[in-house]
Amino acid sequence: MFFLSPPLSRLQAVIIDLDGTLVDTLGDFAVSLNRMLGDLSLPPIEPAAIEAMVGKGSEHLIQSVLAHVGAPPTAFDAAWSSYQRHYLAINGEFASVYPGAIEGLRELRESGLRLACLTNKPTNFALPLLERKGLSEFFQCVFGGDAFERKKPDPMPLVKTCEALGTPPSHTLMIGDSSNDAQAARAAGCPVILMTYGYNHGEPVRNVDADGFADSLFEAAQSLRPGGPAARP
Numbered sequence: 001m002f003f004l005s006p007p008l009s010r011l012q013a014v015i016i017d018l019d020g021t022l023v024d025t026l027g028d029f030a031v032s033l034n035r036m037l038g039d040l041s042l043p044p045i046e047p048a049a050i051e052a053m054v055g056k057g058s059e060h061l062i063q064s065v066l067a068h069v070g071a072p073p074t075a076f077d078a079a080w081s082s083y084q085r086h087y088l089a090i091n092g093e094f095a096s097v098y099p100g101a102i103e104g105l106r107e108l109r110e111s112g113l114r115l116a117c118l119t120n121k122p123t124n125f126a127l128p129l130l131e132r133k134g135l136s137e138f139f140q141c142v143f144g145g146d147a148f149e150r151k152k153p154d155p156m157p158l159v160k161t162c163e164a165l166g167t168p169p170s171h172t173l174m175i176g177d178s179s180n181d182a183q184a185a186r187a188a189g190c191p192v193i194l195m196t197y198g199y200n201h202g203e204p205v206r207n208v209d210a211d212g213f214a215d216s217l218f219e220a221a222q223s224l225r226p227g228g229p230a231a232r233p
C-alpha cells in the first residue's frame with residue numbers, strides 16, 4: 001500500500017518505464033548479447049550477470065558486457081552494430097509481458113489518465129516491442145533513451161515527457177522498476193511508484209527512495225482508483 005500526494009483526483013498522467021516494468025526482456029538481451037559475443041569470438045555471458053547491467057541504455061549495457069568478458073573498450077563499435085542487428089531480428093521473441101501489466105494499463109486508461117512510455121532503450125527498439133506485445137495502443141507518446149540529450153536518472157526525459165503530455169510533473173506519476181526511474185522522478189518533481197519484480201541494478205528495490213511499491217501494474221492501478229489507498233487525501 002502507498003499514499004501519494006497529490007491524490008488521484010489531481011493526478012493527470014502516468015509515465016511508465018518499459019524494461020523490467022511492462023516487459024521482461026532479459027531473454028531478448030541474453031540472446032542478442034550472446035550472438036554479438038559469438039560474432040566477436042568472445043566468451044558468452046549468463047543472464048543473471050546481464051540483469052544487473054540493464055536499465056541504463058544499450059551503450060552502457062554493451063560496455064558493461066565487454067568489460068565483464070574481458071574485451072577491450074575498442075571492441076565497442078563492432079559490438080554495437082552486431083548487437084543492434086541481432087536485437088532487432090528477435091525483438092520480443094524471448095520477452096514476455098508481466099502478469100497484470102495489460103490489466104493495469106486498461107485500469108489506468110479507464111481512470112482517464114494520459115499515458116506515456118519512457119524507457120532508456122533506443123526508440124527504434126522500443127516501438128516495435130510495444131507493437132508486438134500489444135501495448136502501443138495505450139500510449140499517447142513513447143520516448144526512448146535517444147529521444148533527449150540525457151537519459152534517466154537525469155530528470156530531463158521526465159520533464160520533456162511531461163511537456164509532451166501537457167501535464168505538470170507534480171501531477172504526473174512515474175511507474176518504474178529501478179533507482180534510475182526513482183531518482184529521475186524525484187529530481188523532476190514527479191511522484192513515483194516502483195514495481196517489485198524488475199531489474200534494479202542487482203540491488204533490493206525496496207531500499208530505493210520511492211512513494212510506494214507494487215507487485216503488479218494492476219495492483220498499482222487499483223490503489224490509484226478513486227477511494228483506493230493511494231488516492232485518499
Ligand SMILES: O=C(O)COP(=O)(O)O
Pocket residue numbers: 017018019020054055056057058118119120121122152
Ligand atoms: O536500459 C535499457 O535498455 C532499458 O531501460 P528501461 O528500464 O528504462 O526500459
Ligand SMILES: [Mg+2]
Pocket residue numbers: 017018019020021055176177178198199
Ligand atoms: Mg526499467
